[in-house]
Amino acid sequence: MSQDSLFPKETSFSPPNDLTGIRAKVIGIGGAGVSLVDGLRFDNFESVEHLAVDVDSRALSDSIAGEKLSFGRRHTRGMGTGGEHTLARKAMEEEKDIIRKKLDGIDIVFLLAGLGGGTGGGATPVIARLAREAGAIVFAFVPLPFSWEKGRHKMAEGCLSDLRKIANAVVPLPNDSLLQMGGKDATALECFAEAGRYVSKGISAICSMVFRRGMVDVDFVHISKAFNRRAGRTLFGYGQGEGKDSLRQAVRELLVCPMLHLPNVSKAADVLLIQITGGTGMGMAALQQVSTEIREEFNAGEHVVFGAHVDENMGDRVQITVLGATDLEAGTKVVDVAPVASDVISAIPKSKVAHPSKLKEKQRNSKSNLSNKKTSSKNNDKLDQNTFSFMDAENQRGIFGDLPARNIYAGEDLDVPSYLRRGVKIGI
Amino acid sequence: MSKIIGAVEIGTSKAKALIGEVSSTGSVHVVGMASRLNEGMRKGEIVHFRKAADSVHSALADAEKMSGTTVDEVYLAQTGSYLKGRMLRGSASVSSSDNRVSSSDLQRASDEAKRREPDNGRTYVHHIRTPILLDGRIVQDPVGMIGSKIDLGYWSIDGDDQAIKQALHVISNYSLDVKDLILSSIASSTMMAGPDLRRAGTLVIDMGAGVTDFALYRQGFVAYTGVIPVGGDHLTGDLSMGLRILEPYAEKLKIEHGKATSEPMEDGDDVWIIGNKTIGDRAIPRKAITDVIHVRIVELFEIISKELEGLLDPDELKGGVLLTGGASLLPGVEQVASKILGLPVRKASFPTGIANELAQPENATVLGLLHYGLEDHSLPGKKRDDTEVGFLSKFRKMVGLSAQD
Numbered sequence: 001m002s003q004d005s006l007f008p009k010e011t012s013f014s015p016p017n018d019l020t021g022i023r024a025k026v027i028g029i030g031g032a033g034v035s036l037v038d039g040l041r042f043d044n045f046e047s048v049e050h051l052a053v054d055v056d057s058r059a060l061s062d063s064i065a066g067e068k069l070s071f072g073r074r075h076t077r078g079m080g081t082g083g084e085h086t087l088a089r090k091a092m093e094e095e096k097d098i099i100r101k102k103l104d105g106i107d108i109v110f111l112l113a114g115l116g117g118g119t120g121g122g123a124t125p126v127i128a129r130l131a132r133e134a135g136a137i138v139f140a141f142v143p144l145p146f147s148w149e150k151g152r153h154k155m156a157e158g159c160l161s162d163l164r165k166i167a168n169a170v171v172p173l174p175n176d177s178l179l180q181m182g183g184k185d186a187t188a189l190e191c192f193a194e195a196g197r198y199v200s201k202g203i204s205a206i207c208s209m210v211f212r213r214g215m216v217d218v219d220f221v222h223i224s225k226a227f228n229r230r231a232g233r234t235l236f237g238y239g240q241g242e243g244k245d246s247l248r249q250a251v252r253e254l255l256v257c258p259m260l261h262l263p264n265v266s267k268a269a270d271v272l273l274i275q276i277t278g279g280t281g282m283g284m285a286a287l288q289q290v291s292t293e294i295r296e297e298f299n300a301g302e303h304v305v306f307g308a309h310v311d312e313n314m315g316d317r318v319q320i321t322v323l324g325a326t327d328l329e330a331g332t333k334v335v336d337v338a339p340v341a342s343d344v345i346s347a348i349p350k351s352k353v354a355h356p357s358k359l360k361e362k363q364r365n366s367k368s369n370l371s372n373k374k375t376s377s378k379n380n381d382k383l384d385q386n387t388f389s390f391m392d393a394e395n396q397r398g399i400f401g402d403l404p405a406r407n408i409y410a411g412e413d414l415d416v417p418s419y420l421r422r423g424v425k426i427g428i
Numbered sequence: 429m430s431k432i433i434g435a436v437e438i439g440t441s442k443a444k445a446l447i448g449e450v451s452s453t454g455s456v457h458v459v460g461m462a463s464r465l466n467e468g469m470r471k472g473e474i475v476h477f478r479k480a481a482d483s484v485h486s487a488l489a490d491a492e493k494m495s496g497t498t499v500d501e502v503y504l505a506q507t508g509s510y511l512k513g514r515m516l517r518g519s520a521s522v523s524s525s526d527n528r529v530s531s532s533d534l535q536r537a538s539d540e541a542k543r544r545e546p547d548n549g550r551t552y553v554h555h556i557r558t559p560i561l562l563d564g565r566i567v568q569d570p571v572g573m574i575g576s577k578i579d580l581g582y583w584s585i586d587g588d589d590q591a592i593k594q595a596l597h598v599i600s601n602y603s604l605d606v607k608d609l610i611l612s613s614i615a616s617s618t619m620m621a622g623p624d625l626r627r628a629g630t631l632v633i634d635m636g637a638g639v640t641d642f643a644l645y646r647q648g649f650v651a652y653t654g655v656i657p658v659g660g661d662h663l664t665g666d667l668s669m670g671l672r673i674l675e676p677y678a679e680k681l682k683i684e685h686g687k688a689t690s691e692p693m694e695d696g697d698d699v700w701i702i703g704n705k706t707i708g709d710r711a712i713p714r715k716a717i718t719d720v721i722h723v724r725i726v727e728l729f730e731i732i733s734k735e736l737e738g739l740l741d742p743d744e745l746k747g748g749v750l751l752t753g754g755a756s757l758l759p760g761v762e763q764v765a766s767k768i769l770g771l772p773v774r775k776a777s778f779p780t781g782i783a784n785e786l787a788q789p790e791n792a793t794v795l796g797l798l799h800y801g802l803e804d805h806s807l808p809g810k811k812r813d814d815t816e817v818g819f820l821s822k823f824r825k826m827v828g829l830s831a832q833d
Contacts (some may be wrong), residue, residue, distance in 0.1 A: 180670075256672040256710075400470065400665060407471065407509075407657050409731065414658050417666035418723040426670045428716045 022210050022220045024048045024108040026203060029124050030088075031056070032114025032143055034063050039196040040203065048207055051102055053127070055081055055088060055119050069102060071095045071123075081118030085155060088122025096130055103127075103134045107220060108210065110203050111138060111167070115156035116145030125162040137224050138167040139206065139323075141199045144174040147421045150411045168227040169325045171202065171236040173259075176420040180258050198259055201238045205275040205321035214309035216287070226271045226303045227325065235260055235269055235298065235324040246278070246318040247286050251293060254320050256428070269324025272300035276308045278318035290320070298324055432459075434491070434502035434604070435797035437612065438484055438595060440469045440638025440659065441754065444794040445487040445502075447495045456798060458786060460495030462487045471657045472508035472639035474594050481598045488602055501605040503801040504595060505793050506553050507612035507641050509657035510588040515558070516541045517581040529562065529570045529578060534807045537578045546586040553592060554611045555582040556650045557805065566647065569808035583650045585611055610800055612793045613641035613653045618803070619796030620752050620776035621645065630747030631740075632776065633732065633765070634792060635755035637661050641793075642732055646744050654735050658728050660755035663721055670720040671712055677701050681717055688725045688760035690718040725761060729768040742771055750776035754790040 026048060028037030034052040052065035055072040072081070072091030081088045092099070103109065109131040113120035124140065131138045140163055145152040164170050178195045209218045239254025241247060254260075274294055276287060291306050400407065400415035407414040412421055419426055433456075435446040447460035464487040468480030492498050518541025520533050546552055561579040562570045570578060592609070599606050617632035626645040634641040637660045644652040663686065668678035685699050698711035733740065749771050751762060756775055766773040778787040778795075786795065 252710075258672070261669050261672045400661075409657075410734075414656075415662070415665070417662075417669050417720070418727040419666065419670055419720050422723050422727070424719060424723045426716050426719050428671055428712055 022047065022107045023105055024110070024207060024210065025051055025103070025106045026110040026112065027051045027053060027102075027127065028063075028065065029053045029111060029113035029127060030117040030120030031059055032117055033112040033120050033124075034059065034065070036112040036141070036143075036196055036199060038064050039193075040200050047211060048203075049106075053099070053119075053123065055091065067102065069098065071098065081122070083118045083152070085118050085120075085122030085159060088119045089126055090122075092123040092126040096126065099127055099130055100134065103131050103136065106131070106134065106136050107224075108206065109136045109138045110206075111140040112142070112199060113140070114143045114145075115159045115163075115172075116143070116149065116152040121155060121159040125159060125166055128163055128166040132166060132168075137227050138169075139202075139227075140167045140170045141202060142170060142172055143178070143195065144172050144176075146175045146423070147412060147416070148423075154411075169234045169323065171234050171259075171323070173198070174420075176416075176423065177258065177261075179423050179425055180420070198236070198238060201319070201321055202236055202323060205277075205323065206273070208277060208309050209273070209275055209305070209307040212309055214307055215282070215284070216306055216308040218305050218307040222305050223273065226273065226305045234326070235322065237322050239320045241318045243316055246316055247276075247282070247290055250276075250318045250320045251290055254294070254322065255297065269298045269300045270326050271303040271305075272298055272322060272324040273305045274307070275321045275323075276318065277311050277314060278308070279314040279316055280310055280312055281316060282308070282310060282318065294320070294322060298322070300324065432495075432497050432499050433607075433798065433801070434488070434499035435505075435794050435801065436484060436488065436502045436599060437505040437615075437794040437797065438469060438474070438480060438598060439466060439790075439793070440472055440636060440661065442466055442637075442790070443480070443483040443487045444791065445484070445491040446794045446798060447491045447497065447499050448798045449495075449497075450802065456802065458783075458795075458798075459497065460491035460493070461786065461791075461794075462490030462494065464490070470638060471659070471661070472636070472655065473510065473591060474598070477594060477598070481601055484598050485602050488604070499604065501607040502599060503608050503610055503615075503797040504599060504606045505612040505615055505797055506585075506587065506592070506595065506609050507636070507639050507655055508587065508591060509639065509655050510591050511553060511585050511611070511655050512550075512587070513583055513585045513653050515581050516544050516555075516584045517579065518542070519577060519579045521577050522575055527574050527576060529573050529575055531571050531807065533578050534560070534571070534580070537580045538582075538807060541580060541582050542584075549589050550586045551589050551592055552584055553587045553609050554585045554614065556584070556611075556614060556653075557582055557807070558649045558651070559647065560808070571808055583653065585653065608801060610797055611641075611643075611653060612636075613643040613655070614650065615794075615796030615800050616641065616752055616792035617643040617645070617750075617796070618800045619792050620750050620778070621747065622779060623648065625747040625750075628747040629745040631736070631745060631749045631769075631771070633749060633751050633753075633756075635659060635751060635753035635761075636790075636793075637754055640728060640732070640753070640755075642736075644736060644739055644745075645747075646739075652736060652739055654732070656728060656731050656735070658724070658731070659753075660758075663724055663755070663758075666720045666724050667717065671701075671716060673701055673710075673712075681712070682721070682758075685714060685717055686721050686758050687718045688721055688758050688764045690715055690722065721758070722764065725758070725764050726768065729765050733769055740769060740771060745771055748772040748774065750774065752776040752789045752792040756789050 024047060026037055026040065028034040034054055037050055037052055049067065050065040051067040051069060052060055052063040053069045054060045055070065055076045057070040060068050060070050072088065075087055075091045111124055111128060113124040115121045128138050128140060144156045147153050160172060173195050178191050209223060210220050237254050237257035237260040239250045239257055241249030241253060272295065274291055287308050295304055430452060431450045433448050433450055437444045442463040443466040444463040446458060448456045449459045450456050464483040466480055466483040468474055468476035474480045518537040520537040522529050522533050524530055542555060558581040559566045560570055562573060562575040563577055567573065596606055613634055616634040621630050621632050627648040629646045631642060631644045639659050640656045642654050643650055663682050664675060664679045667682055668675045697714040699714055700709055700711055702709040749765060749769055751773060762773045762775060
């Protein structure tokens with residue numbers, strides 16, 4: 001037997017899931033969602049279950065997901081919805097008890113669904129609501145149709161805003177922007193595959209935090225606390241580095257990650273989850289430095305969840321994944337410059353969670369720190385003015401994101417860069 | 429006796445104020461001009477009143493200081509995507525028994541044309557007269573001619589009440605009166621396209637920071653005006669997103685390396701974002717910059733071409749297309765425009781007699797405001813209502829900045 005095939009199992013850091021008792025479920029909804037679930041590649045998270053949901057029972061039978069659920073038979077007789085999301089929504093509402101059963105006892109739900117489709121667009125918000133009612137935190141990764149598919153695009157945007165009101169974090173993956181991914185000569189298909197890899201990375205990052213013991217440990221309570229709010233706008237990015245300067249390189253790659261520069265992405269985060277996985281050579285001091293840098297970059301507030309894991313398989317490679325969310329309700333308020341280590345929840349060892357009093361004390365301290373900082377930072381804020389205008393929370397349409405009205409001409413938003421809408425690939 | 433007159437353009441990137449001294453001979457000297465960065469405006473609309481007002485006021489104050497005088501009333505440029513133009517027509521039959529056209533006939537036709545009320549919540553900003561037809565023939569001045577029916581039209585631009593009120597409010601806060609509202613595209617096109625070009629037929633496109641204004645002239649008259657809410661700022665935004673860099677760096681790259689079309693020779697080149705090769709600096713292929721800009725510029729001219737559908741007849745537009753405004757400084761923009769509009773395109777140049785420091789494309793509108801404002805736009809056979817400047821029917825010459833006459 002070759003060494004390669006031995007490695008993954010032996011070096012797995014994940015303890016048996018029974019220890020954590022946390023259950024996660026990836027749910028693919030509709031055609032695009034199911035194929036995303038099937039394409040997921042992450043290693044040995046045994047406690048992550050896969051569920052494929054569709055009205056089209058034939059499409060479902062091709063899926064390799066562990067569990068399958070077809071619904072809406074009464075309305076569609078097992079065929080597709082034909083793009084009718086109202087139909088899917090109605091069918092899902094009627095059969096919500098079946099899905100409730102599937103959600104029973106699940107702590108983390110990942111929803112994958114193409115919002116341009118009937119099933120994905122219609123059923124996803126319903127499932128998200130049911131999952132939230134069942135007490136799970138819900139992360140959604142949702143591909144959006146091209147903007148030239150005007151009707152579908154508009155519908156998908158409606159579904160997206162519904163979903164944002166319910167899920168804890170929604171990461172939109174607009175097809176327009178997916179075309180920008182991959183190398184210079186990547187084909188459209190390769191770009192979509194790239195998107196699948198990003199989704200895998202995102203889910204693995206969260207799962208690593210929850211299910212694996214690491215250098216800097218985070219547990220489920222931290223994550224659920226951090227994301228336990230309605231978080232409309234999200235950011236999601238990934239960077240990888242290799243060699244001597246791998247950590248630095250990973251940060252650099254993260255900052256130019258195409259996923260962080262989509263029109264729908266927030267540039268600042270109220271909640272930020274940073275997950276770093278690296279080889280044995282990863283030093284604590286360097287990690288500290290990098291986490292501070294990333295926090296400042298995203299202007300993250302009090303809620304930063306930082307996790308670091310050592311994986312011997314990584315060699316001299318380092319991967320950084322960030323997932324952040326901005327509360328839409330909190331709206332326009334710009335968060336102060338990232339406060340220093342004192343209030344990074346992650347820094348608190350696991351055991352301390354059991355002593356809430358200390359936690360509170362810490363938070364109180366950090367709050368007073370923060371207010372002190374605010375007054376002092378007022379003066380030197382001027383320097384950062386340019387950076388800040390870019391970092392403003394409402395950054396939906398790049399630099400025009402702060403304007404109330406959208407710049408619609410013949411069904412297209414002219415404030416969204418033309419190269420995105422026209423599907424022109426920019427090689428940088 | 430001379431008179432002081434001002435012009436104000438509240439632009440998306442800069443607020444500009446101009447003060448001119450009109451001498452008794454009718455010549456105008458620009459005696460003061462100032463511009464201030466305007467952060468209160470986006471895409472031609474005021475989004476932050478206080479900031480916009482501040483920059484307009486300080487521009488006005490600077491211009492007044494420079495000229496050593498004060499100004500009482502100004503011409504104000506109007507732009508923004510909320511403006512809508514349409515053709516209003518009116519006609520009148522000649523009333524006198526000998527069929528001689530009198531000025532009251534013209535007035536009746538004009539009144540009829542202007543009778544049409546704008547939609548609720550909107551106000552007319554500007555009426556631009558189109559040719560007068562006497563029994564179907566175009567005539568310059570029909571008064572005294574023989575005929576039976578007069579037709580005339582106005583290309584009338586109406587805009588959102590609130591937006592207009594806000595702009596007026598900016599000026600009145602400085603205790604100034606707005607003498608007239610003038611459409612930005614009309615102001616810049618009267619400046620950049622002389623009477624002969626307008627007669628030959630020409631399209632003037634003013635590419636600003638927030639919006640692109642355009643005006644199409646046929647046979648010396650305005651046939652169409654429009655505002656596309658896309659400007660130089662969009663190029664910056666696109667670059668910032670496409671190259672994944674901060675906005676100030678995107679702006680810098682646009683100005684230093686921006687091109688509308690790529691030259692194959694340069695495709696391999698890289699440029700540095702910050703330029704000092706420090707941490708965070710990164711090389712970007714020149715082609716990526718050009719690609720981002722090219723798609724946006726192509727789209728912009730495609731939209732203009734669509735708006736002007738049927739009007740882009742080379743036989744009617746012998747004067748070709750003129751580009752002005754800050755964003756027209758982008759190299760290669762004429763070639764792209766020419767390809768899409770199917771007409772010869774060139775960058776507009778100022779008429780002679782304007783000082784070099786003023787003759788910048790971004791000043792076309794504010795200079796044009798004075799130019800247009802002092803021209804006589806009343807109906808033939810009628811005195812200009814304003815007796816004070818009524819005798820200045822022509823804006824004869826402009827000279828450069830001079831403190832005193």
